Amino acid sequence: MMYNVFTQQLFATEHSWTGFILRFTLGVVLFPHAAQKMFGWFNGPGLSGEMEHMTHAIGLSVPVAVLSILVECLGTLLLLTGFATRIAAVGMFGLFVGMIVFVHFKSGYFMNWFGKMPAGHEGFEYHLLVLGLCILIFMHGGGRYSIDGLLTR
Template structure:
């Protein structure tokens, strides 16, 4: 049963849709990863992100480390098409957590025009990520996914 599951998990059709969705999500996540890890694009860097997640978001250290790891590794896996369904599932769970822990109290809309003084963001972006993850989990990584070589 494990072998059949892994064959399915690493399977992928040869579609452009899977390729486009995984690259889109991976490329959108990459700047956020760079902000969190390296402080690029005016980001907090790893120390600042850990401080935010453990104080403001109230996560225990182990969960903050897990969340950062899932996002960082997941973005890389999506870009390469390696373990694509696993990466999408991890990112899906991560974004459900983001909605529940941080963004749900702020409502649906992002703070596009800076009208919310606190800078609080809603969860509309997160719903888009969830939709992309669902399609990737169903369809696989598409064209040029390394998953195909791992079967």
């Protein structure tokens, strides 16, 4: 009984446009980044190049680097399909907090809009937007056209 109540609350969503727009927008924005890291699409480094970057340039351990890539890739797919939307939002939130703390905070607030900073030095303003979207997605759920909505009808 407890399991059923927990799953109902975890997957529950209103069939509103709000949840759909939030999760789909974030998923579409994050998809190219995830595809760069995992598959090398969009001129990305691919899995081996991203692992090299994360373990050597950033200094993450191999398990943390693998987990980070998996959270971003799987989380993006979950957001786009609206399946386990709240879990995806929590995972992305944690991932982006980690990105701010371990990589982007030292570069300051602003992104490198004018190319004045060395390559790879981007601030964390974009990451704050992702965090805000994750909070709203967690609050609203998947919305219309989500697998979560189909599971809880």
